[in-house]
Amino acid sequence: MTTTAPERTGTATARHDTRARPGRRNTAVLVAFTAATNLADGVMKMALPLLAAQLTGSPAQVTAVSLTLTLPWLLIALHIGVLVDRFDRRRLLWTANGMRVAAMAWLTVSALTGGVALPVFFAAGALLGVADVVASTSASALVPAAVPPTGRERANAWMVGAETVGQEFAGPFVGGLLLAAGTGIALGVTGASYALAALSLLLLVGRFRPAAPAPGTAPASVNSRIAEGVRFLWNDRLLRTLSLIVAVLSAVWGAWLALMPLYAQRAMGLGSREYGILLSALGVGGLAGALTVTWVNRVLGARRAMFADLIGTLAMVVLPALTTSLWTVAAGAFLGGMGGTLWSVNARTLTQRRVPDEMLGRYGAASRLFTFGAMPLGAALVGLLAELGGMRLAFGLFAAATAVTPVLFIRNVPPSSGHASSPSGHRTPPGNV
Secondary structure, X not given: OOOOHHHHHXXXXXXXXXXXXHHHHHHHHHHHHHHHHHHHHHHHHHHHHHHHHOOOOOHHHHHHHHHHHHHHHHHHHHHHHHHHOOOOHHHHHHHHHHHHHHHHHHHHHHHHOOOOOHHXXXXXXXXXXXXXXXXXXXXXXXXXXXXXXXXXXXXXXXXXXXXXXXXXXXHHHHHHHHHHHOHXXXXXHHHHHHHHHHHHHHHOOOOOOOOOOOOOOOXXXXXXXXXXXXXXXXXXXXHXXXXXXXXXXXXXXXXXXXXXXXHHHHOXXXXXXXXXXXXXXXXXHHHHXXXXXXXXXXXXXXXXXXXXXXXXXXXHHHHHXXXXXXHHHHHHHHHHHHXXXXXXXXXXXXXXXXOOHHHHHHHHHHHHHHHHHHHHHHHHHHHHHHHHHOHHHHHHHHHHHHHHHHHHHHHHOOHHHHOOOOOOOOOOOOOOO
């Protein structure tokens, strides 16, 4: 019997619903996991240095505790990328959260049995830092297997929004409340959050192991697999351009965050309340970007939305060079925060579509080196420039560097970068994403 058009349409709709339901469920699980872990991360990034400051008056030792949380990105990210492209990504997320729970248990027991020594903070911070590299790289690489292409933009938007709320708003606020209730309570509740987040991954539906090598392929060494990921990034003109732009933008953000406390106090004359307003403008902008990215993409297209980040970051860094007005500088911070989210969501969606599944871990780790490597360099350079020529000049020079990025973007990111990938799921040729 010949199938009628309505019957065929109904069958296609049913198939679409069958594929979409696990995608919606997986999106909810990934957003919940991201929200819980980033809330806990936000608590620890505030709490660890504060607790360390109660043990020592050395600025170097206190900042070193903070450094343990981020230094693993520079030291082991490429090696973690190899692991993510070899093992089941959900199991790696479980492993990462197991490391987090172990670190929190160690800190909690130490706090309840006589206090935490400074070396314990260093060790626990390093363990949390390594776990963050594993979790962030694995979660990003897992999204294409968990969510169908039509739902990835929304999934990435909600995940970035959860990161912003957890890291910028809720984490520090909740951390302050928990520390006021007691160190043991703060550390124990944070550990429980990591444990609950790990349990939520049981609800994911699908297969999350990367594609196996072709039969007969000789096993490659870790270094050769790292080199393969770096070559893949560098040989793709679009991905190379985006990574270079991110390096510049990350250096600018590192410079802004490093210099703004002194600039706000000495040049703008801000107190702690006004400075809190200025910093919160970054987070509010990031949250606004997460809530509006679907609408912005529909109106402007993904490419123009990403371009808007370049303008927003330029406004963020150029306005302090021109004025000391709190609300003007805060408006620039809002634009920078919003643009950063628009870029993050669209860049994740683009690369998840463009990069082969078996390369997602190594690509993600390599690209993050541009981000986490450039931020401390920007912070160091802006301090030197401010020392030699003044703070406004330093902001102005970083604004000039930011002004170069739109040229790179326009010349190397084609209009088709906002289009969907080919139905086969293979990486499309350079110039067509």
